Amino acid sequence: MQVAKELKAEEGADDTGDDAADSDGVLSPTEIQLLLASANPGFERTLFETAYLTGAREGELLALRWTDLELPKEGSGKMVIRRSLSWARLKGEATRPRYFPPKTKAGRRTISIPALLVADLKRWNLRCPQSDEDLVFPTIEGKPVCRDWLLRVAFYPALSRARLRRVTFHTLRHSCASAMIAGGAPITEVQHRLGHANPAITLQVYSHFYKHTEGTTADEMANVILNSSGSFGKLEKSGHSVGTQADRAVVPSAVST
Numbered sequence: 129m130q131v132a133k134e135l136k137a138e139e140g141a142d143d144t145g146d147d148a149a150d151s152d153g154v155l156s157p158t159e160i161q162l163l164l165a166s167a168n169p170g171f172e173r174t175l176f177e178t179a180y181l182t183g184a185r186e187g188e189l190l191a192l193r194w195t196d197l198e199l200p201k202e203g204s205g206k207m208v209i210r211r212s213l214s215w216a217r218l219k220g221e222a223t224r225p226r227y228f229p230p231k232t233k234a235g236r237r238t239i240s241i242p243a244l245l246v247a248d249l250k251r252w253n254l255r256c257p258q259s260d261e262d263l264v265f266p267t268i269e270g271k272p273v274c275r276d277w278l279l280r281v282a283f284y285p286a287l288s289r290a291r292l293r294r295v296t297f298h299t300l301r302h303s304c305a306s307a308m309i310a311g312g313a314p315i316t317e318v319q320h321r322l323g324h325a326n327p328a329i330t331l332q333v334y335s336h337f338y339k340h341t342e343g344t345t346a347d348e349m350a351n352v353i354l355n356s357s358g359s360f361g362k363l364e365k366s367g368h369s370v371g372t373q374a375d376r377a378v379v380p381s382a383v384s385t
Contacts, residue, residue, distance in 0.1 A: 149302040149305070149306065149333055149334055149336065150336045153295070153302050154299060154303040154306045155299060155300070157307060157349070157352045157353055159290075160180055160300075160303060160353050161352075162292060163176060163286055163287065163292060164177055165290070166289035166290035167282075167286040168282075170252065170255055171252075171256075171282070172282050172283075172286060173248075174249065174251075174252040174265075175265050175282075176286070177245060177248060177353075178241075178245060179300040179304075180300045180303055180304050180349075181241065181245050181304065181346055181350055182207055182239050182241060182245075182304065183239075183301050183304035183305055183308075183322050184207070184301070184323075185212060185298070185301060186301075187212035187214055187275075188211075188212050188323075189264075190213040190263075190265055190272060190275075191210075191211045191212050191213040191227055191263075191272075192209075192264040192265065194253065197241075197264065199249055199250055199253075200246065203243050204243050204246065204346075205240070205243075205245075205246040206239065206240060207238070207240075207241050209230065209235065209236060209238075209239065209323060210229065211227045211229055211230070212227065212228050212229075212230065213225055213226070213227055213272055213273075214226050214227075215274055215276075225272040225274075230323065232325040234319070234320070234324060234325045234326075235325070236323075237321075237323050239320075239321055240346060242346045242347040242349070242350035242351075243347065244350040244351070244354045245354075248354075252264075257270045258270050259271070275297075279297060283297050301322070302334075304321070304322075304349070305318055305321075305322060305330075306334065306337045307349050308321070308349070309334055309337040310337060311348070315327050315331065318330050318334070321346075
């Protein structure tokens with residue numbers, strides 16, 4: 129009964145609940161590589177990479193501010209989850225972006241981010257549109273991104289170019305968790321990264337993936353999908369077309385309402 133209540137609280141965090149996941153609901157590390165290689169450089173690639181390596185919810189990422197990130201000169205960094213973006217329409221009001229704090233104490237959390245992701249976020253910071261709200265992933269006008277735009281114009285086309293099956297953006301969160309579990313990460317580590325209020329929630333959602341395997345970390349996950357420079361060199365050598373730092377940043381040009 130308590131687990132059900134906490135699951136319901138989790139659902140309110142970004143309007144997308146962590147329903148039970150199975151192998152069809154995740155992308156493998158190889159598929160993540162293909163997705164990132166097919167994503168437009170800049171906004172898309174950095175957002176998708178961040179989603180996979182942190183396990184953060186879509187709404188949490190779209191609400192993220194640069195002041196929520198700790199990006200040191202060397203080594204791993206930190207991301208603090210303080211709020212979530214929602215475009216849900218309230219009765220009698222026009223559709224507009226709103227920010228809400230996490231609905232559970234565990235939802236407000238500090239997540240470690242691997243050094244390779246730190247480097248890519250620094251590169252994105254140099255090209256990110258200026259935002260009055262200091263958003264990490266804003267539109268080209270510096271405004272909050274709408275989920276409909278993200279899926280329709282960015283995420284689904286990238287999946288198509290990568291010749292991957294259509295999944296939801298939430299799949300990146302499930303894929304992060306499944307990769308950690310497959311590597312033998314302790315349930316408490318997975319629970320904290322996802323912001324679950326109780327380890328029972330993590331077990332309920334990801335019971336399909338709990339098997340006896342060797343340990344891994346977010347840094348090792350990053351090493352699997354990124355080369356030493358964080359620019360997908362392995363895929364580049366295999367013939368996949370990927371962007372370079374000189375590529376134009378691709379960001380949404382407008383907010384859908």
